[in-house]
Amino acid sequence: MGRAERVVLAYSGGVDTSVCIPYLKHEWGVKEVITLAADLGQGDELEPIREKALKSGAEKSLIADATAEFVKDYAFPAIQANALYENRYPLSTALARPLIAKLLVEAAAEYGADAVAHGCTGKGNDQVRFDVSIAALNPSLKVLAPAREWGMSREETIAYGERYGIPSPVKKSSPYSIDRNLLGRSIEAGPLEDPWTEPLEEIYALTQAIANTPNEPEYVEISFDRGIPVTLNGTALDPVTLITQLNEVVGRHGVGRIDMVENRLVGIKSREIYEAPALLVLIQAHRDLESLTLTADVTHYKRGIEETYSQLVYNGLWYSPLKAALDAFVQQTQERVSGIVRVKLFKGTATIVGRKSTNSLYSPDLATYGAEDQFDHKAAEGFIYVWGLPTRVWSEKLRG
CATH class of the missing domain: 3.90.1260.10 (Argininosuccinate synthetase, chain A, domain 2)
Known part of the structure; x- marks a missing residue:
């Protein structure tokens, strides 16, 4: 008994997402798999990826050009927020996931799909990003994650794909x-x-x-x-x-x-x-x-x-x-x-x-140590007395 009749699959052309196509159809009884490859400025030629999806058994292979939206609606807000995860990582990969989820949900609505799918495994962050984002945008939409459930090793996954005519794109010289x-x-x-x-x-x-x-x-x-x-x-x-x-x-x-x-x-x-x-x-x-x-x-x-x-x-x-x-x-x-x-x-x-900046709050007349200095140095003594008063009282009480 299939989990869904028609599924929109987030597709990259890699091993896992390619194997997801026959797996969804032959193991989970999905009748139609529509793939969606998002162009986010990665520089890949997406036409071969589109064709590979069709050869792997997809009924329809979509390409969404979302690079401009990616920068304007996702990267720029993150820049405004100075977003650095653990104060180092600027979320370059993470920012793409909510947009891909949005594209999946939109495609599901357009093509009447009752589920969407992705090729994420159970150890990564992306599965969470996809699942939660999709739930936020359309909580009634099923989310299928075959790679999280099929239990196959990398070698077994490649072998499964080869049974359905999917060549392995992995080169031994590139383990990354x-x-x-x-x-x-x-x-x-x-x-x-x-x-x-x-x-x-x-x-x-x-x-x-x-x-x-x-x-x-x-x-x-x-x-x-x-x-x-x-x-x-x-x-x-x-x-x-x-x-x-x-x-x-x-x-x-x-x-x-x-x-x-x-x-x-x-x-x-x-x-x-x-x-x-x-x-x-x-x-x-x-x-x-x-x-x-x-x-x-x-x-x-x-x-x-x-x-x-x-x-x-x-x-x-x-x-x-x-x-x-x-x-x-x-x-x-x-x-x-x-x-x-x-x-x-x-x-x-x-x-x-x-x-x-024309909105600069820096005042040369206040910052300078030269003759143009407009800062009221006499005001500092009273300020320091009031500012330090709690510390002074605490110290006096401590010393009794």
């Missing part, structure tokens, strides 16, 4: 698991499973090795309008072009690599390598511009919001009520975060060397 979109790449598995093992240079694609970077620094100027990056070196660019060009410039100088052991939601630690050149620099520049344009109390309070925001995105709660509430807070703070940030790129470092 890689996910890529416009925002960056995530690399795991193989030798990287040993946290002591240094990553080989061959795993990187978006960032140059330090030895190969230019011997002269390069400066880039990024302007923001209410927290959204809008120009690069004075040229107004659409969101996708801005990220694309900045990836190239930043990566050329070896900036954007992350090597970390992160805490997965499912309770295990995982060694992950990320490349996210543009995204990391944009968050760094944006955060610096906030230091110029936000008051101290808003800046400090927002740091706690940013940590919670990052955890929500990482943990698959993009469409949750708390995330929506935090979005409202973040958007309110961005009203005056407009200006230009100057970044120096050199030998694997990105250093903020200048910032300016």
